Amino acid sequence: MYKLVQPPLLFESSRPGRATAVLPACDVPERPLDELIPREFLRQEPPPLPELGELDVVRHYTNLSTLNMSIDSNFYPLGSCTMKYNPKRNERMAALPGLWAQHPYQDERTLQGLLAILYDLQEILAEIAGLDAVSLQPAAGAQGELTALLVAARYFRERGESRGQVLIPDSAHGTNPASAHLSGFEAVTIKSDGRGLVDLADFKAKLSDQSAVFMMTNPNTVGLFDPQIREIADLLHAKGGLLYLDGANMNAILGIVRPGDMGVDLMHYNPHKTFSGPHGGGGPGAGPIAVREHLAPYLPAPVVARKAEGEYYLDHDRPHSIGRVRSFFGNTGVLFRAYCYIRSQGPAGLKRIAQHAVLNANYLKALVEDVYPVPYDGPCMHEFVASARAFAKERGVRATDIAKRLLDYNVHAPTIYFPLIIPEALMVEPTETESRETLESFAEILRAIAAENPELLHHAPHSTPISRPDEVRAAKQPVLSWK
Numbered sequence: 164m165y166k167l168v169q170p171p172l173l174f175e176s177s178r179p180g181r182a183t184a185v186l187p188a189c190d191v192p193e194r195p196l197d198e199l200i201p202r203e204f205l206r207q208e209p210p211p212l213p214e215l216g217e218l219d220v221v222r223h224y225t226n227l228s229t230l231n232m233s234i235d236s237n238f239y240p241l242g243s244c245t246m247k248y249n250p251k252r253n254e255r256m257a258a259l260p261g262l263w264a265q266h267p268y269q270d271e272r273t274l275q276g277l278l279a280i281l282y283d284l285q286e287i288l289a290e291i292a293g294l295d296a297v298s299l300q301p302a303a304g305a306q307g308e309l310t311a312l313l314v315a316a317r318y319f320r321e322r323g324e325s326r327g328q329v330l331i332p333d334s335a336h337g338t339n340p341a342s343a344h345l346s347g348f349e350a351v352t353i354k355s356d357g358r359g360l361v362d363l364a365d366f367k368a369k370l371s372d373q374s375a376v377f378m379m380t381n382p383n384t385v386g387l388f389d390p391q392i393r394e395i396a397d398l399l400h401a402k403g404g405l406l407y408l409d410g411a412n413m414n415a416i417l418g419i420v421r422p423g424d425m426g427v428d429l430m431h432y433n434p435h436k437t438f439s440g441p442h443g444g445g446g447p448g449a450g451p452i453a454v455r456e457h458l459a460p461y462l463p464a465p466v467v468a469r470k471a472e473g474e475y476y477l478d479h480d481r482p483h484s485i486g487r488v489r490s491f492f493g494n495t496g497v498l499f500r501a502y503c504y505i506r507s508q509g510p511a512g513l514k515r516i517a518q519h520a521v522l523n524a525n526y527l528k529a530l531v532e533d534v535y536p537v538p539y540d541g542p543c544m545h546e547f548v549a550s551a552r553a554f555a556k557e558r559g560v561r562a563t564d565i566a567k568r569l570l571d572y573n574v575h576a577p578t579i580y581f582p583l584i585i586p587e588a589l590m591v592e593p594t595e596t597e598s599r600e601t602l603e604s605f606a607e608i609l610r611a612i613a614a615e616n617p618e619l620l621h622h623a624p625h626s627t628p629i630s631r632p633d634e635v636r637a638a639k640q641p642v643l644s645w646k
């Protein structure tokens with residue numbers, strides 16, 4: 164069922180001659196427009212803008228702004244592509260004129276404060292990772308993956324090794340195999356075992372002199388920490404391969420364990436899942452990478468560096484670098500937010516974030532798992548994946564029906580049908596900032612939905628302006644402009 168109750172567009176509400184304000188006539192001589200703008204750039208006709216009263220415009224946009232769910236207005240338990248609450252102080256700090264009102268073409272000597280922050284952030288991210296060098300350039304987690312694999316490819320090329328394979332667990336985020344493919348490697352799938360962890364036997368069977376990198380997500384996308392990581396690192400290193408950590412789930416282990424200490428050679432961060440950044444959505448976010456010393460020469464250029472006398476500069480003199488992956492210094496606005504978040508938490512605060520994220524996920528899991536079974540035993544980390552397989556079999560209610568119905572209860576849906584190894588997956592990540600009351604109320608909603616009439620669920624949501632759009636068509640034929 165497709166229900167569409169949308170407010171009219173501003174163009175449709177427009178009435179000729181209606182204006183937002185009638186100002187007094189100008190009482191100083193006006194200069195002709197073509198004195199200000201060269202004649203060839205002047206329009207012949209005024210642009211066809213809608214004509215409306217100011218109040219109509221204010222109401223239009225205010226109402227539109229309430230149509231979407233957001234972390235600031237609703238509980239948002241979206242696993243994997245997590246929306247953490249981003250404290251407002253970080254927004255304020257990133258908006259300080261000393262930061263945003265700068266231009267990347269300015270002389271570096273006038274950007275010393277900004278470069279000092281970026282330099283500091285490189286050092287902090289290296290410290291949290293337990294690795295040696297950082298690039299802030301990548302603009303999203305996925306681009307961080309790609310950048311790190313390009314670094315690995317260059318490393319092997321310079322060593323005269325032609326390793327062509329990247330090993331990836333079947334529970335990995337889809338961007339992992341995509342990044343492997345884009346960077347010229349063949350993606351080889353490693354099975355998960357009955358515990359939801361890397362199947363060590365399959366890993367050993369597929370590990371060879373051709374293995375360049377093993378891309379491991381730990382905690383993995385099933386929400387489990389894989390304690391085999393050290394053994395995996397040792398086996399891989401003995402074959403000359405590199406261990407990559409998809410660090411998207413760092414929120415669960417911040418300040419508790421460092422990837423470098425577990426044998427990781429290179430990794431990316433997802434600041435939107437960890438450090439108060441807006442989501443990359445493939446572009447306008449950040450996905451910094453950290454690497455071990457022997458991979459540092461291949462990082463994208465420039466990196467922010469400091470001279471012995473203390474001056475900061477952009478180091479372009481990096482002959483082994485893979486080159487640029489993003490213009491200028493990366494998405495600085497996102498990086499400043501991450502910097503402010505990390506500095507305002509301090510080491511103890513970061514550790515508390517991880518502890519609370521894990522506690523919240525386990526509490527919620529305990530509240531619902533008798534109704535929504537979680538296939539793998541034991542405590543989870545920052546998220547858990549339940550399965551609606553029994554509902555689907557017994558009552559014809561699928562994960563998508565449950566997710567859609569949650570919208571009627573004013574809750575954003577969890578991630579569904581991912582990871583692929585769990586049928587009818589519902590991937591729930593509450594994050595650390597949610598209160599006990601919110602978690603309990605969400606659990607009650609989930610239990611209530613489990614008892615509802617399947618017919619009601621098949622047509623949910625019933626309260627939103629759009630009910631069930633054709634998702635495939637929306638993705639293939641997006642209509643993004645008013646015609």
Ligand SMILES: Cc1ncc(COP(=O)(O)O)c(C=O)c1O
Pocket residue numbers: 243244245303304305306336338380384409411412433436442443444445448450
């Ligand atoms: C495990 C994992 N890896 C990679 C990514 C890709 O990150 P991004 O969406 O920033 O490109 C995500 C998305 O959040 C993720 O959850």
